Amino acid sequence: MVRGTNLNDDRSDGARLLAEAVRTARNSYGYSQDDIAERGGPSRDRMWAIENATLDRYDTKLLRRLENALWWRAGSIESIIRGGAPILREDRPRIGESTPQQETEPEELATGFVNFKDLTEESATQLLHAIGTVLGRDNFLRLAHRVYDALGAET
Structure with missing residues (x-):
């Protein structure tokens, strides 16, 4: 890619294709x-601008950082x-899986949940894995921490 390529000027279709793929x-x-x-x-x-194909300047460094984050x-x-x-x-997480550094977090959270509900640790872990699969890692962790905090406030 040419350094500092402006996808909006010469490749508006490219900016729209990129926006859709990133989102x-x-x-x-x-x-x-x-x-x-x-x-x-x-x-x-900048993510909002990329996903809406309105970013003024797509420089090589920004694009490489985006590739790595995704x-x-x-x-x-370029493709x-x-x-x-x-x-x-190859090292990417599969859809619904935790990223490598977070793989044990659901089990750790399950231990906290078992104190507040009549669930076994095993069933709580299974429930958390199912929810994590549907929501994805980061959304799941946000939700789990909010629930944990809310349950802790009730005791």
């Missing part, structure tokens, strides 16, 4: 725009703007 990938992992920024990607404001290999964005698909990294 789809982000949602498939259950990531918010803030989550992408926390993973080293563009800021929430678990794409370098060169994926997308040419009408192709992103190239997924």
Whole structure:
């Protein structure tokens, strides 16, 4: 990709294709725009502009950070703007799975939940894994912490 490519000027179709692919990938992992920024990607404001094909300047550094935050290999964005698909990294989490550094978190949270409800630790863990599969890792963790805090306030 040419350094500092302005997709809105010469490839408006490319900017729209990129917007759709980024939004789809982000949602498939259950990531918010803030989550992408926390993973080293563009800021929430830039993510909004990318997903709405309104960003003024798409520089190479920003695009590489975006690829990394979405678990794409370098060169994926070039593929997308040419009408192709992103190239997924092998180390990416599968849809509904926790990222590697968070794999034990549901079990740890289940231990806290069992004190407030008549659930066994095993059934609480199964329930949390099912919810995590539906919501995605980051949304699940936000919800679990809010529930845990709310249940703690009731005791």
